[in-house]
Amino acid sequence: MAWRWGRVSGVSLLETMFVVAILVVMAGAAVPGMLTSLDASRARAATKYLAGRMRLLRMEAVSRSTYMAMRFESDDTGVQYAVYQDGNGNGVRTRDMRLGIDLRMTEFERLSERFPGVSFRLGAGTPDAGGRRGPGTDPIRMGRSDIVSFSPAGTATSGTLYVMGRSGSQYAVRLLGPTGRVRVLAFRAETGKWLPD
Numbered sequence: 001m002a003w004r005w006g007r008v009s010g011v012s013l014l015e016t017m018f019v020v021a022i023l024v025v026m027a028g029a030a031v032p033g034m035l036t037s038l039d040a041s042r043a044r045a046a047t048k049y050l051a052g053r054m055r056l057l058r059m060e061a062v063s064r065s066t067y068m069a070m071r072f073e074s075d076d077t078g079v080q081y082a083v084y085q086d087g088n089g090n091g092v093r094t095r096d097m098r099l100g101i102d103l104r105m106t107e108f109e110r111l112s113e114r115f116p117g118v119s120f121r122l123g124a125g126t127p128d129a130g131g132r133r134g135p136g137t138d139p140i141r142m143g144r145s146d147i148v149s150f151s152p153a154g155t156a157t158s159g160t161l162y163v164m165g166r167s168g169s170q171y172a173v174r175l176l177g178p179t180g181r182v183r184v185l186a187f188r189a190e191t192g193k194w195l196p197d
Contacts, residue, residue, distance in 0.1 A: 039117055043165030044186070044197065046115040050161060050173045051182045054148065057083060058180045061150035067091045069149040072120075072140045072161075073108070079120040079140060080108040092149050117166035129160050129172045129185055129194045139163070148175060156180040171197065 054070065061068040064085075069092035072081045084092050087101040096102040111118050120139035127133045128141070140146045142159035149157045158177030164170050170187035172194060186197040 039165040039167040040169040042115045043118050043163055043169045043171055046111050046118040046165075047163045047171035047173055047184050047197070049114065050111075050163070051184050054150075054156075054173065054175065054182045057148075058150045058154060058156060058182075061152055062154050065152045067149060067151055068105075069102075069147050071097065072142070072146040072148075074140070074146075078110055078112065080110050082106050082108045091151075092147060094145055094147070111163065119164060120162060121164040122162035123164060123168060123170055126170055126187060127192070127194075128162075129174055131194075142175075150180060154180045 057068050057070060066089075067086035069084045069086075070081055071084055071092075072079055082104050083106040084097060084102050085105050086092050087096065087103055090096070092102045097104070111120065122128065122137045122139050124137055125133070139162040140159075142148050142157050142161070147157065148159065156175055156177050159175055161173040162170070163172070168189075170189075172185040172187070174183045174185055175181070176183070184197045185194040187194050
C-alpha cells in the first residue's frame, strides 16, 4: 500500500472555538430555566414532606391512643418545628410543653435544612388558600398557638401552612380538622388560584 500525500481532513482551531462558543451561549440560556425548575421541585418536595409528616403523626396519635402535635416556632432566622406527645391526657398544650409534661419527641428542624432555598412564607399580594387577600403574610395559620394537634380519634387542628421556594413557587399544606385530612395545594399565578397538587 502506497502512502499518498494529499489534503488531510479535520477541523481548524477557529472552527472548534466557534462550536464551543455556540455551546456556551446555549448552556447559558438554559441554566436559568433549569434553576427555576429545580427550585419549584424543591418547594413541591418540601410541601409533600410536610404533608407526609402530618399524615404519619395522625396515624401515631391513633395507634398510640394519645395526642400528638407538631409545634412551629418563629425567630429571626425563620420557622422551626418539632413533634410533641401529650404527657397527661389533656392534649398537647404550650404550658405543658414548658413544664416538661408534654414531651418533645424530635429535635427542632427547618425546611431549609432539608430543602435549600425553601421556607415557610406566603408571598405579599398572594391570596390565602381560602381566596382572601389580606394584609397578613403569616405562613403558619393554625390558630393562636401555631400547634398542629392530632387526637386519638384522628381529628386535628384545622389550618394551613404556606411554603415558598426561592424563585417564588408557592405551595400550601391544608389540614381539615374534623377528618384530619391533609391536602397539598399549589398556587398558579397565571389564574390566581390555588389548585390541588
